Amino acid sequence: MSQYPKQSFSEIPLAQTVVKFCDIKRINHIVISPGSRNAPLNLGFTNNDNFITYSIVDERSAAFFALGLAQQLKHPVAVVCTSGSALLNYYPAVSEAFYSDIPLVVISADRLPHRIDVGDGQTIRQPEVFEPHLEAAAYLTPDVSHASKTLLENPSQKLVAQDASESDLMHKQVEIQRSNEQKLDSVLNKAILNSGPVHINVPLEEPLYGTTSKELIPQFISDPEPNQTEINLDSYVTQWNSAAKKIILVGVLPPNSINDKILETWALDPSVIVLTEKTSNLKHSRFLDAIDSLIAPLEQNGESAFEEIQPDLLITLGGMVVSKKVKNFLRKFPPKKHWHINSKKAYNTYYVLSNHVKLDPQEFFDYLFSKPNTPIESSFNSAVHSIYSRNLLKGLAYLKTIPFSDLLAFKIIFNSIPKKLHLQLANSSTIRYAQLFDLPKNVSVYCNRGTSGIDGSTSTAVGAAYKTELQTLLITGDLSFFYDCNALWNTYWKSNFRVIIINNQGGGIFRILPGKKDTPLYDKYYETVHNRNAKDLSKSFGLGYSSVYSGWRLKLKLKSFFKPSDRPQILEIFTPRKINDKVLLNYFKAMQ
Structure with a gap:
């Protein structure tokens, strides 16, 4: 049970603002690793019934735990840590979130800028530590209205003039508050819209445990609004209808990403082979879900065996592909065209990426199959399935021995x-x-x-x-x-x-x-x-x-x-x- 009354807030404006913005953006799952410098943040999150809080000591484990939560919620989850080396333990999960498109909000408590690199414990250069693997970052400015006496007594601080009056501090605080709110609003919107990791660095000065009954109300709030992009898909319809050898290769996808109607259309097209993996979460009796069982046996049969399954058109969906063999095959025997269908990003994995279609795959194929579509005469599906089925039968016989x-x-x-x-x-x-x-x-x-x-x-x-x-x-x-x-x-x-x-x-x-x-x-x-x-x-x-x-x-x-x-x-x-x-x-x- 909390030792604080239910309607108390941190007396540090910055800590209260961060908590308030998480509440406004409905980032309600907060994974906290214990510490002292993050106490004002912990107080705010644990003292508000809108948040579900978790306590995990090891920051590396805590960040991956939060990543698992966000993976299922499909909405940002926050991790909160104290200052210093604690923050660096988040990096493995941050990089995973970045490449897996999982929204993770890293909130790190910090010392004030003039307290860094002066010999104080648990102080490191925290801004920009994750920079190559972030969707956005907010390196917030410390308050000057909190612990003002301590601030003015420090000869190294550059936030305000050493002889700043109370009025000067008040005006500076208004400016800082506005800037911090705008940064928080922007960075949290990007976590939601871009579905990736962001970093919020929060410099906090002692005393850290004080509370107030006065609630701070942010003034600069906007709703996350995705950019609307018009894409002309007619040329894709023409190319689809004319390609006699098409491979649809699916990497990581959440369950139920593509409906059964689309899957059935793929399966019935004689010019299409669908290669899936377990992480694709797409299942159909006509799909090839053991890719290496198709490709590995062909490696001893010369180039002609691979030329038989070389596609005219490669369409890739989802995230990373496990099979190294399919990557090597498509790099050595590339398709004439490669489309990647993803609303966010496309990797040139096979070195011949010709089109990045910035749409959800379901939306793309709904449009594609809404147009007149007469399956082209092709034996591609039957030929590849014949090879695959023969390989699997031989494999089953081997497994018995x-x-x-x-x-x-x-x-x-x-x-x-x-x-x-x-x-x-x-x-x-x-x-x-x-x-x-x-x-x-x-x-x-x-x-x-x-x-x-x-x-x-x-x-x-x-x-x-x-x-x-x-x-x-x-x-x-x-x-x-x-x-x-x-x-x-x-x-x-x-x-x-x-x-x-x-x-x-x-x-x-x-x-x-x-x-x-x-x-x-x-x-x-x-x-x-x-x-x-x-x-x-x-x-x-x-x-x-x-x-x-x-x-x-x-x-x-x-x-x-x-x-x-x-x-x-x-x-x-x-x-x-x-x-x-x-x-x-x-x-x-x-x-x-």
């Missing part, structure tokens, strides 16, 4: 996943193995693919799970899990949360890459071989734990793993470290 390994563990897991689930995947091996197996239609899939780092997978999953009613499963590798183990250090775990750890005693994916394996140098600095397990860690945080070492025990355990329980559950699967790479590589060889 393999020993217990990462590949077999993923096959067993995916065969046991409930029909309706919120699935979070860690990066590296996990997301790549996941591409090879089917999922039920109503499983929604998320992964931090913006920067593809392993550093915040668990924290993101915990935050996302807190805002979904569905049961959540996180599948992660051992290094990803242990790296982000502070994700366990909060009180926001739901009892229906499940974690599966594939523990192959190191960075197993490095065994697939070139290098002299099984040497002291390789084991220590590349694969990072270890003998850790999650049993004691799970126990210390009050989570249920079990482990398996074989396929039949895994099948048995999964029969009860998703059933209701009174606390979250962790299942650790131990696989043989030295065979996983051979089993996976032989899987693709078996398809040739």
Whole structure:
């Protein structure tokens, strides 16, 4: 229970203004990491019933937790920290938010400018620390009406003249307040409109804990208004109708981004092949959702095999694509034209980007298919599907022969996943193995693919799970899990949360890459071989734990793993470290 009366506010105008603007812009989820310099902000957020506040000590974990919340809310979530090195721990999540288009509002308390680089503790140069990876920033000006005596006594300050009168301070404060309100209004609007990270730096002077009953009312407020762009789509209709070999390649998309009518139109067009990934959240029996199972077997068959599937027109949707093989293929055998359909940005991933269509994909295809559209005569769909189906049949035969390994563990897991689930995947091996197996239609899939780092997978999953009613499963590798183990250090775990750890005693994916394996140098600095397990860690945080070492025990355990329980559950699967790479590589060889 708060020690402050309900209608009290920070006596520092700047702190009260920041809180007020978050309230006005409906940024109501606030993840706070404890500190002293951010006390006025914490007071304002926790003392207002319009905010839902969270307390997470580790700033790196806190930022990824907030990213998971924002991922599900599709609206900005704020993180609040004290001054100094605390702020720098947000950077991994800031960069992920930037490349994944997730609205994250970083609010950092700071010392006043003249207190930086003079030898005071927990002071660093905070403005511009995230600058290349922000949609916008507001580096606010400190108040001169608060702690005025302390301010005037400091010979280094340049905010006001040393002999400033009370009237001078009052006029300067009005000017500062107007400027800060305009900056806050602009930066928060950009977080909402651009769906990306912003940084608000808030310099605060002691005393920090004083309150007032006088509420500050901002004067400079505007609604976020998107720019309206007129796009002539008629030429796209003509090009679509004339292309005999079209590939639609879909990266990261939220569930329900494109309706079934559009998906069915794609599927029935003989000139179209749709390549999806698990993070595309698009499912249809005619889509190719194991891209590497199409491309990897062709790598041994020469250029003619790739020329057969080389498209005339490539249309890409969504965010980052996992498959390196499809990137290499399209860079070496480029389409004649490449359109990227995205209302915000387009990457020239395949080096031949010809058009960035700044529309939502649903809007684009609604228009495209509203025009007369006679499917062109083409055997592209049937030819590519024939190759793909043949590869999958060979792969299925191979899977029946393999020993217990990462590949077999993923096959067993995916065969046991409930029909309706919120699935979070860690990066590296996990997301790549996941591409090879089917999922039920109503499983929604998320992964931090913006920067593809392993550093915040668990924290993101915990935050996302807190805002979904569905049961959540996180599948992660051992290094990803242990790296982000502070994700366990909060009180926001739901009892229906499940974690599966594939523990192959190191960075197993490095065994697939070139290098002299099984040497002291390789084991220590590349694969990072270890003998850790999650049993004691799970126990210390009050989570249920079990482990398996074989396929039949895994099948048995999964029969009860998703059933209701009174606390979250962790299942650790131990696989043989030295065979996983051979089993996976032989899987693709078996398809040739």
